[in-house]
Amino acid sequence: MKKHNFSAGPSILPREVLLKSSEAILDFNNSGLSLIEISHRSKDFVDVMEKARSLVLELLNLDGKGYKVLFLQGGASSQFLMVALNLLEKKAGYLNTGTWSDKAIKEAQLFGDIHEVASSKTSNYNHIPKGYKIASDYDYFHCTSNNTIYGTQIKKFPNSPVPMICDMSSDIFSRQLDFSKFDLIYAGAQKNMGPAGTTLVVVKESILGKVSRKIPSMMDYKLHSSKSSMFNTPPVFAVYTAMLTLEWIKNLGGIKAMEELNKKKEILMYSEIDLNPLFKGFSAKADRSAMNVTFSLVDDHLKETFDTMLKDAGIYGLNGHRSVGGYRASMYNALSIDSVKALVEVMSELESKN
Numbered sequence: 001m002k003k004h005n006f007s008a009g010p011s012i013l014p015r016e017v018l019l020k021s022s023e024a025i026l027d028f029n030n031s032g033l034s035l036i037e038i039s040h041r042s043k044d045f046v047d048v049m050e051k052a053r054s055l056v057l058e059l060l061n062l063d064g065k066g067y068k069v070l071f072l073q074g075g076a077s078s079q080f081l082m083v084a085l086n087l088l089e090k091k092a093g094y095l096n097t098g099t100w101s102d103k104a105i106k107e108a109q110l111f112g113d114i115h116e117v118a119s120s121k122t123s124n125y126n127h128i129p130k131g132y133k134i135a136s137d138y139d140y141f142h143c144t145s146n147n148t149i150y151g152t153q154i155k156k157f158p159n160s161p162v163p164m165i166c167d168m169s170s171d172i173f174s175r176q177l178d179f180s181k182f183d184l185i186y187a188g189a190q191k192n193m194g195p196a197g198t199t200l201v202v203v204k205e206s207i208l209g210k211v212s213r214k215i216p217s218m219m220d221y222k223l224h225s226s227k228s229s230m231f232n233t234p235p236v237f238a239v240y241t242a243m244l245t246l247e248w249i250k251n252l253g254g255i256k257a258m259e260e261l262n263k264k265k266e267i268l269m270y271s272e273i274d275l276n277p278l279f280k281g282f283s284a285k286a287d288r289s290a291m292n293v294t295f296s297l298v299d300d301h302l303k304e305t306f307d308t309m310l311k312d313a314g315i316y317g318l319n320g321h322r323s324v325g326g327y328r329a330s331m332y333n334a335l336s337i338d339s340v341k342a343l344v345e346v347m348s349e350l351e352s353k354n
C-alpha cells in the first residue's frame with residue numbers, strides 16, 4: 001500500500017524524481033556507469049552541478065543579481081557556524097523563533113557578540129515575535145523563515161538595514177518571496193529539495209571577504225564560490241537528486257505553482273483543525289506554517305484510536321516533535337493534496353465516531 005508521507009525530514013520527494021535518480025544509480029545518461037561511480041570532474045557531472053546551480057537562481061528569480069549558488073555538506077547545522085565565521089566581525093542580531101534559531105545563536109556566540117532582537121522562547125515558540133528593531137551596527141541579521149518543529153512561519157520579513165541571512169531549510173521553493181531581500185539563504189536539502197547530504201547556500205558575493213579572521217578552506221564561502229562549488233568532491237547523488245527536484249518544480253510552473261498547491265493544502269488542513277472540536281492547533285493563527293502543521297487532540301484518551309485509524313489509512317510520519325508533542329503534518333511540495341484529504345478524512349471520521 002502506498003503511504004501518505006507526512007515526515008518532517010528527511011521527507012517526501014516527487015515519485016518521478018525518485019525513479020530518475022534510482023535509474024542514474026544503475027546507469028547514468030546511458031553511459032553504462034553509475035552516477036555515484038564516475039568522476040565529479042567528468043563533463044556529465046559538471047553539467048549536473050551547473051544545471052542545479054542555474055535552476056536555483058532561475059526559480060528564485062535571482063539571475064544576474066550578483067548571487068552565487070553552492071551545494072555544500074555538513075547540513076544546515078554547519079551553516080550556523082559558517083555564517084558567523086564568514087560574516088561576523090563584531091556583533092550580529094538574531095531573531096529567536098525556535099530550536100534551529102537557538103542553535104544558530106549558540107554557534108555564532110563562539111565568534112562574536114550576538115544580540116537576540118526578539119524571542120518567543122518563553123511561550124514555547126508558538127508565535128513569531130514582531131515589532132523588533134534591527135540595529136544598523138550589526139554585521140548582519142539572521143532569521144529562520146519556517147520553524148519546522150513548532151509550525152510557525154514568517155509571513156512578512158523585516159526591512160533590514162544590514163545584510164539579511166535566512167535559514168530556509170523547511171520552506172525553500174514553497175512560496176513566492178522577494179528573494180533579493182536576502183543576502184544569504186541556506187537550506188538543508190532533505191526537507192523540500194532532495195536527499196540528506198547537501199545544503200544549498202545562495203549568497204550575494206558582495207557581502208563576502210569582509211571579516212578579518214582567517215577562515216579554514218572548507219568553511220570559506222568565497223573559496224567554494226570561486227571553485228563553482230567544486231572545491232572538493234561534492235555529494236554527487238544529493239546534488240543530482242536536488243537538480244531533478246528543481247526541474248520538477250520548473251516543469252510544473254515554478255514556485256508560483258508550488259505556492260498555489262501549498263495554499264490549497266494549508267486551507268484544507270487548518271480548516272479541519274479549527275472546525276473539528278476534537279483537535280486544536282498549536283501555533284498562533286497569524287503565524288501558522290504552510291509546511292509543518294502542529295496540532296493535538298483535545299482529549300488524549302482518543303490517541304490510541306486515532307493512531308490506529310492513521311495507520312490503517314496509510315498515514316506515515318505524523319508524530320509531533322518531542323518538544324511540542326501532539327501531531328505534526330509536514331506538507332512539503334511533493335506531498336499531494338490527496339494525502340492531505342486522506343488525513344482530513346481520518347480526522348473527521350474520528351469526530352463522527354465520537
Ligand SMILES: *Cc1c(COP(=O)(O)O)cnc(C)c1O
Binds near residue numbers: 144147170
Ligand atoms: C532540519 C533543519 C535544520 C537542521 O538541518 P541539518 O541538515 O540536519 O543540519 C536547520 N534549520 C531548519 C529550519 C531545519 O528545519
